[in-house]
Amino acid sequence: MPTSLTMAEAKAQLGKLPEILARKRKHRSITVRRAGKPVLTILPYEDWRAIQETLRLLSIPGMRESIRKGMKTPIEKCSKEPSW
DSSP: OOSEEEHHHHHHHGGGHHHHHHHOSSOOOEEEEETTEEEEEEOOHHHHHHHHHHHHHHTSTTHHHHHHHHHHSOGGGSOSSOOO
């Protein structure tokens, strides 16, 4: 399945797109084009929710730096229980 479809192709395959995207391991989105220009991106709902959560977390002041610091922390120095 291509990662780009025309509007007519997307319309014709709309009912099949969830299954097609579920089978893909990479590029789990499809760009829909009209007159050769991208106008829409279709992606699995769980991917959209993950994007929303990432944006929410990154909107919290200091969260980006905290995540980066945490990623560098050795596992043996991590707390077993969250402090929140």
